[in-house]
Amino acid sequence: xxxxxxxxxxxxxxxxxxxxxxxxxxxxxxxxxxxxxxxxxxxxxxxxxxxxxxxxxxxxxxxxxxxxxxxxxxxxxxxxxxxxxxxxxxxxxxxxxxxxxxxxxxxxxxxxxxxxxxxxxxxxxxxxxxxxxxxxxxxxxxxxxxxxxxxxxxxxxxxxxxxxxxxxxxxxxxxxxxxxxxxxxxxxxxxxxxxxxxxxxxxxxxxxxxxxxxxxxxxxxxxxxxxxxxxxxxxxxxxxxxxxxxxxxxxxxxxxxxxxxxxxxxxxxxxxxxxxxxxxxxxxxxxxxxxxxxxxxxxxxxxxxxxxxxxxxxxxxxxxxxxxxxxxxxxxxxxxxxxxxxxxxxxxxxxxxxxxxxxxxxxxxxxxxxxxxxxxxxxxxx
Numbered sequence: 001x002x003x004x005x006x007x008x009x010x011x012x013x014x015x016x017x018x019x020x021x022x023x024x025x026x027x028x029x030x031x032x033x034x035x036x037x038x039x040x041x042x043x044x045x046x047x048x049x050x051x052x053x054x055x056x057x058x059x060x061x062x063x064x065x066x067x068x069x070x071x072x073x074x075x076x077x078x079x080x081x082x083x084x085x086x087x088x089x090x091x092x093x094x095x096x097x098x099x100x101x102x103x104x105x106x107x108x109x110x111x112x113x114x115x116x117x118x119x120x121x122x123x124x125x126x127x128x129x130x131x132x133x134x135x136x137x138x139x140x141x142x143x144x145x146x147x148x149x150x151x152x153x154x155x156x157x158x159x160x161x162x163x164x165x166x167x168x169x170x171x172x173x174x175x176x177x178x179x180x181x182x183x184x185x186x187x188x189x190x191x192x193x194x195x196x197x198x199x200x201x202x203x204x205x206x207x208x209x210x211x212x213x214x215x216x217x218x219x220x221x222x223x224x225x226x227x228x229x230x231x232x233x234x235x236x237x238x239x240x241x242x243x244x245x246x247x248x249x250x251x252x253x254x255x256x257x258x259x260x261x262x263x264x265x266x267x268x269x270x271x272x273x274x275x276x277x278x279x280x281x282x283x284x285x286x287x288x289x290x291x292x293x294x295x296x297x298x299x300x301x302x303x304x305x306x307x308x309x310x311x312x313x314x315x316x317x318x319x320x321x322x323x324x325x326x327x328x329x330x331x332x333x334x335x336x337x338x339x340x341x342x343x344x345x346x347x348x349x350x351x352x353x354x355x356x357x358x359x360x361x362x363x364x365x366x367x368x369x370x371x372x373x374x375x376x377x378x379x380x381x382x
Contacts, residue, residue, distance in 0.1 A: 005134045008057040008066065013037050016057065016069075024069050024118035029277040030107040030284055031071050031114065034254040039108055042247040049242060050077040051108050052101075056138065058131050068119035068131055073108065074144070076100045080242060082111035082322045083150050083168065083339045087355075091348055092145060099145050105135075106150035109242050111170070111322040112277075112284045113337055116152040128156040136162070136342055147342040157340040164341040164353050167360045169367050171325075171332035173307060173318040181308050184331065192329060192375035199296035200304055206294050208264050208271070212305060215252035215259025223249045226261065226273045229289025243287070248275070262305045264290075264297060274301040276309075283310050285320035303330050329375050334367040 010016050013036050021033040029035060038044075045051040052074040057066040078085055081104060089099035105116045117128050139147045149157050151168075158165055178184040185193050203210065218226075227245035234241035251259055260276040260283070272290035276283055288302050303320060310318050320327060328334065343349035 005130050006059040006062045006064070007134050007138055008059070009138070010055045010057060011053050013040055013053060013055055013071075016055065020057075020066060021069065021118075023120065024067070025115065025120045026280070027071075027118050028114055028279040028282070029255065029258045030110045030112045030279070031118065032255070032258070034258075035107070035251060035277070036071060038247055038250040038254065039243075042244050042250055044243050044247050045073070045108060047076070049240075050075055050079060052076070054103070056135055058134060067127075068117060068123060070105045070116060070118065070131070070135060070149075071107065072103055072105045072135075074101045074142075075104045079240065080109040081106065081148075081150060083148070083166065085148075088146075088343075088348075088352060091351060092345075095345075095348070097145065097345060097348070101142075101144055103139050103142070103144045103147040104150060105148065105152075110277075110284070110286065111151055112282075112319050113151045113153055113170075115154050116149045117154045117156065125156060128154070129160075132156055132160055139342065140344065145344055149340040151337050152340055153338070158338055160340065162342060164343060164349065164356055166339045166341060166356045167363045168337040168339065169363055169370075170319065170322060170335050170337050171327035172335040173310070173320070173332050175310060175314075175316050178311055180311055181304070184307065184311065187377060188331070188375050189377050196304075196330065199299050202296040203264075203294065203300045206266075206297075208266050208294065208297065210262065210264050210300060210305060212309060213261045213263060214257045215261065216256040218252050218259075218261050220249055222261070222263070222270065222273075223252055225270050226263075226275065226289070229273055229291065230275070230287050231289070232291070233287070233289040260306075260309060262301045264294075264301055272297055272301055274305070276306060278313075279315075281316040283315050283318045285318070299330065303327070303332075307331075325370065328370050328373050331375070333374065334370040336363075336367070 018033040040053055054072050054074045056070040056072050058068045059066045092099040117131055224245050227248055231241045258278045260278050262274040263270055264272040271292060274288040275286050283306050285302055285306055306318050343352055
């Protein structure tokens, strides 16, 4: 492969053949062609919300078929990213520089970890470095203030000297080869195991039936009902519900078993539901809503049903969404997440580097403190 790559920028992912996108290392559900196209074609993205698609495709030369991609968006705000950089925008403003637009490489509104350089496994490290260099040159040409690879796991991004690494923390569950949910519960200390059993029992005692449905098993009426619940949750917390009812119907049709909807009904009336993405070896929890407060129903739908699903399918990991220290007492472990950032202005790059280094020490201390609260048996109890 030559020292220079050919870069193509696509403002509509539908213009990129799904077969091409799938060949770039088979992107997992949150970065799949079907998921990202659905976001674009159901009015969830665009200038109005500050997520403008500008996907980067890389080829060995202008005549060659692309071998890799970055799912990229020009951003005019910092909403829907979950890696908070408002202070960075303020710092740019203080020295008379515009922070927006910037370029974000991520799954919109979806804070899940994974690869951001989409390439087949046989693509060598050196070629991935060329992709990064090419992307940064494109960012310079576009005049963006910065580029941000959010929740990335790519070694080439986390090792690149020109990028600032930023540490974050989420709460993930990892499958230790549990036979079933009872086997998982057996890992807890006696007090917490009893509490989890009580939480699950409270839902059934409230007369609520819970069911798991694949996306293609959900009818349009149920999707519309779920969307109303989703909006209710966002309105309750004063947030913007970016996803449309058409989006949920679309991914249900096009992604099938890569979508999981957990529904709760009382006397056939749907009162709560949770939306998940099913990856190759990971379950991604995203949205939930309810019309009434029922004790422990949120935990049942958003955590315990997801855990049971992972155990039944043999999934390796469950990422139930951003934030939430209450997940620790339910078996989710503090887990480091990383983002990589290119800052155009050298002065601000240095200042931001110092800021994230100080931040890293606080995050590491926070994670150590949370690890001390894990509800698992001590060795003397085993």
